[in-house]
Amino acid sequence: MHIGKLNEISRRAFLHRSSQLAAAGAASSWAMGLAGIGEAAAFSPGTDYKALVCIFLYGGNDHNSMLVPFDSANYDLYSAIRGGGPGQTAGGITPARASLAATVLAPPQGQVLTNDIQYALAPQMTRLKARFDQGAMAPMLNVGPLIVPLTLDQYKSSNLVANPRPAKLFSHNDQQSTWQSSKPEGATDGWGGRMGDLALSSNSNALFTCISATGNAVMLSGTQALSYQVSSGGAIAVNGIKRSLYGSSKGSAALNTLMTQAHTHVLESDYNTVAKRSIDAEGVVSAALSQVSLATSFAPAVGRNRLAEQLSIVAQLIAARQPLGVRRQVFMVSLGGFDTHDRLPQDHPGLMDTLDFAMDAFYRATLELGVADKVTTFTASDFGRTLASNGDGSDHGWGSHHLVMGGAVAGGRYYGTAPQISLNSNDQVGQGRLLPTTSVDQYAATMATWFGVAPSELPSVAPNIGRFATSNLGFLG
C-alpha cells in the first residue's frame, strides 16, 4: 500500500531535505550544495580517466603505530606513555627506536612539524617508505570528522548549537558511517557515491561508476549512484542460468525468471533488483575482464593478502575501463582487524605489512597500466586510537593519520598539523584521543577537486566544507 506513494514519498523527502538545507542559513555551504543536486554536468567532456580508491581500515587504525615519532625527544615522550623499554628499546606497545631507522620519512625539501617531530612508518612499511621518497606518497596528519573547526575549549563547551560535533563519537559503526557519509549509522549516501552522482553522465555505463570490492558500505552510494559489488575474482555468474539446472534447460529458464521478476513486496522487489543487476552486469564485466592482461603480481611471497586480492580486481577493472565505458570511477576495498584493544604488538605489524604490500602492488599495477597519475589511493578508518596504552593495546579515539598515494600525489612531505606527543595538550580530548585539525570534508574535497568536481559543487560532496578555511589541502597538486 505504500508502493503507490513511492514518488510522493521521495518528493517529500527531497523537499524536507531542501527545507533543512534552507534552515541552515544562507551562510551555510548546504545552500550552495543545492546547486549540484539533479545536475550532472560536473565534468568536462573528453576521454580522460580518473579513479579514486578508498582503502578502509575497519576497526580503527592505531595511527600511533603506523607513524611513530622517531626523533629522540618525541620518541622518548611516546615511549614513556606507551610502555617502552629502557634505552629506547621495545616495551609495552612501543617498538624499539632502532627498528624504525629504515622507514624514517624525511621530506627531501625539509619540513618542520610540531615540536620538530620526525616520523617513521611502521618498520614493516619499507615499500611505502620508498614511495614517499619517490614523491608518490604523503601522510595526512590528524584528520577526522568535524562539522566545524573545534578548539579544545569549544569541544568542552556545553553549547552544542554553537559548537556542533559529529554524533556518536568513538563508536565503531557510527564513525565508520560518519567518515564515509558525514552521518551516523543509517545514512544512505557517502561522499564517494556523491562524487559518483556527479560523474554518472561522464560514463556511458553508469553502473560501473562506483564499485566496491568489499562488503556493502555507505561510502559508494549516492543519491542516484549505485554501489556495484564485485568479488576479488570478478563478477559471479549464476551457474544454473549459464548452464542447465540439474540437466534441465527449463529449470535454468525458471531460475532466471524467479531471480529477476518484479515483485510488489518492498523487500522482494529490492532483492530481485540486486539479483537482476548482478545477472545483467556479470556478462559485461566478465567479457571486459577477459581482455585484461596484467603482469603485476598481487600475491605475497607467503600466505594470502586479502587486501591485495581486492586491489587486484580493482586494477583489472581499471585496465578494462574502455570496454566498461567509464571515465570517472570511485572504488572501495577494505582490511579488517584494526580494533587492537589487545595484542597490538602482535597483530598490528602484520596489518601494516599487509597494507604496505597491497598498496605498493597496486601502485605498481597502475604504473604498468600507464595510469599512475590518474589513480589516487587513500586510507580511511573508523577513528584513530588513544595514545595512552591499556597495557597491550589502545582504545577508541577520533582524529587519525592517513596515507595518500598515486602519481598525482604531491608526496614526499606531510600534510596537516602534527599533534603533540602528550596526554594533556590542547590538541586531544583525553588519553591522547586526537581532536582533528583537518576535517574529513577537507580530505574529501581535495580529492573531489582533483577528480573534477567544480568548486560550486563541492558542498554536495562534502557538506560541511564551507565552514573550513580551505577546500584544497594541496596534496593533489
Place this chain on the structure above:
Amino acid sequence: MVLETLALQDSGAVEAEPGDMRQNVEPPTAKQSSRSGPVSPSNLAVAALALTTAACGGGGTSSGTPPGPGSTAQARKPQSDAEAAQFILRASLSVSTAEIANIKSVGFEPWLDAQIGAQIGQTGIAWLASRGFDQVTAANYFDNEYPGDYMIWNQLMTGSNGVRKRIALALSEYFVVSLTGLNFAWRSQAIAHYWDQLNARAFGNFRELLEDITLNPAMGYFLNTQGNRKEDTRTGRQPDENYAREVMQLFTIGLYQLNGDGTPKAGANGQPTETYTNDDVTNLARVFTGYDWDFTGNVDTLAVGSTTRKIPGTGYVTKAMTSDFTKWRSPPSSSQHSALAATFLGTSVPANTDATAALKIALDALFNHSNVGPFFARQMIQRLVTSNPSAAYVTRVANVFNNNGTGQRGDLRAVFKAILLDDEALAPATRTDPRFGKIREPMVRLVQWGRTFGALSTSGNWNIGNVSDSASRLGQSPLRSPSVFNFFRPGYVPSNTMASANGLVAPEFQLVNETSTSGYVNYMTTAIGSANGINNDVKAQYSAELAIAPDAAALVDHVSLLMAAAQLSDSTKAVIRQAVEDVVVTASSPDSEKLRRVYLAVLLVMASAEYLVQK
C-alpha cells in the same frame, strides 16, 4: 595480559603449573556456573517453567504473559497449514508436517510452551567430546577453529530444541562472540561453551545471561576483559575500555535515550540525547578490570611431538572468568582490579569495592536502565519476525521485558513468547502487507534446508565449515560475525531501494549485493543436488519428497509449505512446476530421476524472492 594469551597460543615453552591441591578440587560443571547459587532467579525460572509446562495442556494460565494480546493468543489456533508453518518458521529452525498438525491441534501458545519446556539435548561441549575433539592428538584440535564449525552445524542441523536453538541463534547476533579470531587453546570448546550458555539461558533471565556473557571466557578474549588490568599511574596505563563501551552500546542500553517504543527521546533542541559520555566509558572500564581465565584444577598435557609445549585442559574455557587471581594461569602477587571509584550513568561504585560487588552494581545498573527493554525487544523482533515492527509492537514486548506480569524484569521466556504471540505477528495482514517481514538470513536458510529434508553427515562431523565467503558460499556463517557489531546493523538502510524510499530499515540487506545473490544460489545448487553432498559429507535424504515426486504440483506445494509457509504465489509455483515437469517421471522411474525433480523444486523455491523474504 599479553602473557596469559601468549602462553596458550604460542608453540614456545610454557611454564608448568605446579601440581597443587587445586587439582583435587572438582571444577564446576559447564552448565552450572560457579557463581550461580542454588536459589538464583534463573533456577527459580526453570522450576516455574516446568510447572507451567505441566499445566498448559489444560489451558491454564501461563506465567510470563500479562493480560492483553497474549491472553487472546493463548486460545488461538492456526486456521491453516500456512498459518501454522508461518508461526513455526519464526519460532524454530524448520517445520515438519507433523508439527503443523500438532500446533493446529493444540494451538500456538501450548505448542510454544511445550517446545520451551523441552529438555535441552546434547550440548556443544558434549558433542565435541563425543567426537574426540577434546583430546590432545597429533591433529592439534586445540589450535583449530574447524571443530567449532562442526559443532555449531551439528547443533543447528540435528536434534530437538529447534525453538530454543532458534532463540539462541538470535541471541548470538546480539551478544556477539565470533569464532573467527579466537586465538587461544581450545577455541572450539570456548565457542561451544558460549553457544551452550546462550541455549541454557535462552528462556532464563536477561540479568543472569548478561553476567554469564560478561564473564564468558570467549567473550573475555573477544572484547578484552580477560587479562584487563587496573590503571597504573606510574606508567599511565589505562584499563581497556572495549567491554565497557560495547556492553552499553550493543548489549544493554544503546547510544540514545529511548522511549518505551524504542524510538529516540527528543532532548533539548529536539535532538536525541546520548545515553553515555566517554567519561562513563572510562569509569565503567574500571569495573571490568582484574578478570582472567580460571585455571582451577588445570592439568597440562604435552602437545604431540613437542617436548616443551604444554597444553592446558579444556576446563578453563568452560568456567566463568574470575577475579580471584590465585586461580589464574600465572598468578600475579596482587589483585588487578581497579580500586578507584567509578561513576557511570549516575551510578557510583565506591573506591575499594571488590570486583564481584562492583560487577553486581554495574550490571544491575545497566540491566535496570529503562532503555534495555525497548532496545532488546526491537532487535529480537527484527531477528524473528519483521524488520520494521510498529511502535506499539515494540512497546508491548518491552513492557513484558520490564514486567513479566508477576513483577519480574528481564524474563526472556516471557519476552520471546510475547514477540511470537503478538497480534501484529499473527495478523493475516502479515502475508499481504508489502512492508512486513524480513530477509531470511543465509545461515538460517541452509539450516532450514538441512532439517527439512533430513540432511545427514556421512563422516558424522557435519563438515560444512566456514561459509562466510559471499562469492562461493553463503556470505554468513553461524558464530562467525566479522565483528561484535554482528553481520548487519539493526538500523541498516540499503541505498537507492524501495525500502529506503519507504523509510524502512532492512538489516539483513547489508549482506545482499551483486556477489552474494549469485554466490548463494550457486552454493545451494551444489548443496541441494550434488551426488555426495556438501564437502562430500552433508547430504539431504528427501525421503518424503521422493515419494511425491511424480506429482509435480503436490511436490511444489509441499516444498512451498515447509520452506516458505505456503507464501509462494500461484504464478511462482506455476513457474517452478513447469520446470519440475520438464523432468519426466512416473511412479516407476528410478530415484535418480525423481531426485532431479526434487532438486529443481527445492532450489527454485529457495531462489525465489517470495521465499527469501520471510513474512
